Amino acid sequence: MTELWLMFSAAFLAATLLPGGSEFLLVALLNDNKSFWEALLIMATIGNTLGAITSYYLGYLGRFAISPEEMSKGKYKHGMDLIQRYGYWALLLAWVPIIGDLLCLFAGWMRLAFFPSVLMIFIGKLARYFAIVMLVWYW
Template sequence: MTELCLMFSAAFIAATLLPGGSEVLLVALLNNDTSNWLALVILASVGNTLGSITSYYLGTLGRFARSPQEMAKGKYKRSVGLIEKYGYWALLLAWMPVIGDLLCLLAGWMKLPLLKSTLIILVGKSVRYLLVAGLTLHWL
């Protein structure tokens, strides 16, 4: 039970703007005990998705701080362009380091639909954790 809580917490924290390596923890926990692999993947996916939704909500607050013209310039230009081009589908990349956090922030800032955004984020993150778990179990 402690391992499951640890996995959820680490995945949540890793998805916010704080650095973290939840994949490393997943591999370590699977090396210790493979019987909980599905529960670990589910909790990592849900925790990481909820962390991204936290970033989404922070983005909704940021809407008051900057104008659309400011956000479309400079260091945010590429990420804004991804979301403008692909909409909530760009959130399939929410699992990626650095850019994933920014995409989630911008999704909230650009007022993308919350339910669709959440589902797409969950799919992308679940696939990532399933791949990590699958490769780890294969090599054990």
């Protein structure tokens, strides 16, 4: 049970704007005991998705602090262009380190529909963790 809570916590924190990764912990826990891979997969995915929702909500609140003109220039331009071009489908890339956190933040800032956004975030993160589990399982 401690392993699952640890996995959830690490995945949650890794999905926020804080630095860190949960993949190494997942691999270590799987190498220790492969029999509960399903529970680890679920906890990692849910924790990481909830962390991304936190970033989405921070972006939603950030709209009060940063003007649209500021967001459409400079360092934010590429992420904003991705969200404007692909909408919530861009959130399938929410699992990508650094970029994914910003995509979630921008999605909230742009007030993309919440449930389709969460669904895309969940699918992307589930696919990433499932790929890691399969690599460990068959390696």
